[in-house]
Amino acid sequence: MLHLRKRVLSHLLSAAPAPSTSRLLSLHRLLSAAAPAVSPNPSFAVEEYLVGACGLTRAQALKASAKLSHLKSPANPDAVLAFLAGLGLSGADVAAVVAKDPRFLCAKVERTLSPVVVGLTGLGLSPCDIARLVLLVPDNFRQRCVVSKLEYYLPLFGSFENMIRPLKHGSSILDSDLERVVKPNVSLLAECGIGACDIAKLFVCSPWILCAKPGRVLEMVACAEGIGVPCGSGMFRQALQAVSYLSEDKLAAKVDYLKKTFRWSDTEVRTAVSKWPVVLRCSKDTLQRKSEFLISKVGLEPARIAHWPVILGLNLEGRLRPRYHVMRFLKENGLLKRDPSDCTIVKLTEKEFLEKFICPHKDAAPYLAEDYATACRGEVPARFIFA
Incomplete structure (x- = not known):
């Protein structure tokens, strides 16, 4: 019976993406013909069925069986398992569906599941899409x-x-x-x-x-x-x-934290938030570390950061700090003809930064590329430590 249902569903799902009413009726008739009349089975044990037929662990089966205590026969669950197999779900997938939504085994294949498949196929979903949907939201899938x-x-x-x-x-x-x-x-x-x-x-x-x-x-x-x-x-x-x-209270607290951390006035914090609202979602730790680096180390003015808040979204260890080290090295060794703006330094792509500030100095500073790569890994090379 399971084999027959799998073949029926596989055949229909592999057909053209615009299913007809006659095909749906054929599905109903074939499944009806394959399904025996449901009759109580006094020896039917739900928990054993969940383990043996559905692949659940004993602990999962014990938990799921509480929602299936009314089942007296494997007929409907067998039809559902055949349906899932016809969608291409593996044994592990089937176990995941049943563990997530045990009542999926009680869904009616003819009345609900098959019409849903036909309807979704009509919307342009592929069999793979439909299978993913079953795995993610089995409880919703069994609702037409x-x-x-x-x-x-x-x-x-x-x-x-x-x-x-x-x-x-x-x-x-x-x-x-x-x-x-x-x-x-x-x-x-x-x-x-x-x-x-x-x-x-x-x-x-x-x-x-x-x-x-x-x-x-x-x-x-x-x-x-x-x-x-x-x-x-x-x-x-x-x-x-x-x-x-954020709630109203948390939003107010975050604004106060920004003002304190970056030494911003009311006007400056409003400017920063309006230019880059994502700053409200940054963690306090991230904001604190970037404040210490940009203001204390690099020497940026708080007002400058407020008008250019997107810099707070750039990776500190992977971009800001390593590039700062490179520029400091070039200045200390007289390798810069003119100072580029901070904006230019951090906005360049990695390829552009290498071509503009690393490659031109490979003779005068042959270890610069290696030191920069080391800095990008979070380490500070000896040549990047300045008195």
């Missing part, structure tokens, strides 16, 4: 409304890959009410001047915004404007994403 939800989400996110990313961290976007929550939030953000592409980027990185109560999203919008980033500006999406992580 998943098809209409994906019909809305796929164009919103722009691609299946974009849509699948937030699902790796939870199924909230599929659990949310489209009409009362999701669509009002999308409309609100569009009214704030966020284009379709930026809305997709926002939801890929911060899917909870999509699923938040519309009133909460309004609060986020007001908060983003409150830190100096108006609706419609190029930084508004990043500002909205940054404040979505």
Whole structure:
């Protein structure tokens, strides 16, 4: 029986991507013919079935069996296992699905699972895509409304890959009410001047915004404007994403920390946040270390950093510190004809930096490239230690 069902589903899933109603009916008839009438089996032990047929560990089976105590026969679970095999899932994949959602074994193949596959195939999903969806959100997959939800989400996110990313961290976007929550939030953000592409980027990185109560999203919008980033500006999406992580109290505390750490005035912290809202998401440790380096070591003025806050997003150990060492070495040894700006030094790509400041000095400083590579690994070569 398992073999027959696997062949049926494999055949249908390998067909053209626009399934017809007749093909769905054929699936229903074939599966019905393959399935025996369900009758209670007094010897059926759910826990043993989960271990033997589904591949769960004993501990997993014990936990899952509590949700399947009503099962009296293996008939429906057998049909579900055949369905999963037909999707191309391995034994380990099947065990993962059942362990994550034991009630998947109770789903009706004819009534629910097969129509979902047909519907998703009609939306352009490949058998591989469908299998990934089952693995990520088995509880949502056994609900026929998943098809209409994906019909809305796929164009919103722009691609299946974009849509699948937030699902790796939870199924909230599929659990949310489209009409009362999701669509009002999308409309609100569009009214704030966020284009379709930026809305997709926002939801890929911060899917909870999509699923938040519309009133909460309004609060986020007001908060983003409150830190100096108006609706419609190029930084508004990043500002909205940054404040979505913080309560009002935490946001105020973070602003105070920025002022103290970088010696900024109220105007300067507002300038920095409006130019690079991501600074609100940086950890205190990261901000402290970069403040000590940029202000105490490099000698940058706090006002300069406030007007160029993106420098705080650059890797301290892998870019800022090693390049500082190189420039200091070149100056100390009289190898610089003129001082480049700090902005130029850190904005160059790695290839450009090597070509401009390392390669031209290979005769005068043959060990410079090696010392720079060492510095990029977090070590300070002796030649980069100055009195």
